[in-house]
Amino acid sequence: MLFYPEAISNLVDGFNRLPGIGPKTAQRLAFHVISMKEGDVMELAKALVNAKRHLHHCSVCCNITDIDPCRICNDQSRRRDMICVVQEAKDVVAMERTREFNGLYHVLQGAISPIEGIGPDQIRIAELLRRLQDPELEVEEIIMATNPNIEGEATAMYLSRLLKPVGIKITRIAAGLPVGGDLEYADEVTLSKALEGRREL
Amino acid sequence: MLFYPEAISNLVDGFNRLPGIGPKTAQRLAFHVISMKEGDVMELAKALVNAKRHLHHCSVCCNITDIDPCRICNDQSRRRDMICVVQEAKDVVAMERTREFNGLYHVLQGAISPIEGIGPDQIRIAELLRRLQDPELEVEEIIMATNPNIEGEATAMYLSRLLKPVGIKITRIAAGLPVGGDLEYADEVTLSKALEGRREL
Numbered sequence: 001m002l003f004y005p006e007a008i009s010n011l012v013d014g015f016n017r018l019p020g021i022g023p024k025t026a027q028r029l030a031f032h033v034i035s036m037k038e039g040d041v042m043e044l045a046k047a048l049v050n051a052k053r054h055l056h057h058c059s060v061c062c063n064i065t066d067i068d069p070c071r072i073c074n075d076q077s078r079r080r081d082m083i084c085v086v087q088e089a090k091d092v093v094a095m096e097r098t099r100e101f102n103g104l105y106h107v108l109q110g111a112i113s114p115i116e117g118i119g120p121d122q123i124r125i126a127e128l129l130r131r132l133q134d135p136e137l138e139v140e141e142i143i144m145a146t147n148p149n150i151e152g153e154a155t156a157m158y159l160s161r162l163l164k165p166v167g168i169k170i171t172r173i174a175a176g177l178p179v180g181g182d183l184e185y186a187d188e189v190t191l192s193k194a195l196e197g198r199r200e201l
Numbered sequence: 202m203l204f205y206p207e208a209i210s211n212l213v214d215g216f217n218r219l220p221g222i223g224p225k226t227a228q229r230l231a232f233h234v235i236s237m238k239e240g241d242v243m244e245l246a247k248a249l250v251n252a253k254r255h256l257h258h259c260s261v262c263c264n265i266t267d268i269d270p271c272r273i274c275n276d277q278s279r280r281r282d283m284i285c286v287v288q289e290a291k292d293v294v295a296m297e298r299t300r301e302f303n304g305l306y307h308v309l310q311g312a313i314s315p316i317e318g319i320g321p322d323q324i325r326i327a328e329l330l331r332r333l334q335d336p337e338l339e340v341e342e343i344i345m346a347t348n349p350n351i352e353g354e355a356t357a358m359y360l361s362r363l364l365k366p367v368g369i370k371i372t373r374i375a376a377g378l379p380v381g382g383d384l385e386y387a388d389e390v391t392l393s394k395a396l397e398g399r400r401e402l
Contacts, residue, residue: 004294005255005266005267005272006267007248007251007255007267008256008265010248010251010252011248011249011251011252013248014244014245014248014249015245017241017245018230018234019229020229020230021230025221028220028221028291029220029222030252031265031290031291032219032220033219033252033253034252034253034265036253038253038254041249041250041252041253042250043215044215044249045246045249045250046246047211047212047214048212048215048242048245048249049242049246050208050211050212051208051209051211051234051235051242052234052237052239052243053208053239054206054208055206055208055209055235064206064209064235066206066207066208067206090228090229090232093205093228
């Protein structure tokens, strides 16, 4: 017995294949689409196709972009002596939101993870090394802004050992208590990191 | 400062407008779409447009359908003397999954809710009354399967008062403890409903 018309079940299946969307949410979304204005549905469908068609990776920093090199790599007002290394394109967005960093980025598109079989060759490390050989770019500092978890730390450690001999300053973003957080509810690892990273006032 | 290329931000906005999808999830979904195969993205976009274009409400039972009358209304093997009244098209799917009901449905497309300003005229009650006047359809029982909350109960009560004088048997699905549940964790209202609805063994 077919519970749905095919046009719904196709859409439910489509939503269900997206990450973090289970069958119940997929069904709710599909029924919502049916109640949307036709123009809005067309717009969403177009946005999907456009996002896929017009976006690719920047040939310099590996960020997601619609022009090549990307806007950040092209921006002559940015400092070219600092590169912030992040795991994913969305991490660039997070960093940009702080408005505190005005240098360049490098997006690794992942992190080293022996458990998942991801080694240094599977992420964009070779591209970073190639960039550092560019004589126009005089990089003085590389900020490791990979995630503060096992994979991110391993990636930062691997890269710092690889790059130290080149004579570039390698730094790591601080781990500690989140601002607005509460000491009482902090986990031991974060708290010991915060203690370890204490600075004189 | 524009953080994203337009093609991404359009898609993020599109996802963000769907119910229950906040800005973070919308961003995650958009980045996932970029990493999907082009064929799969095209398929999802097509499913969206098709769902909107090919679906409408059944002129008999108000369920969502691609043919009119819908498959259930057309199905000659189903009993035509029972109508199960539900709030939404997805409730029909939930009922069908039980494989316990073989009659017809009526989808109200909502419930009476004075707080939200939804009265009897805003939901498909008139359509139900019109159906009951059909001489071919000899309805003997109407099962109220609206949700067991304030709006659903109010709707069931309203309809039963409206239909009782017509001489049709009106029933309400049972409220009680969910199967597999635990008495200890049941809320008082559910437990008292379960007690009230007790049956002899």
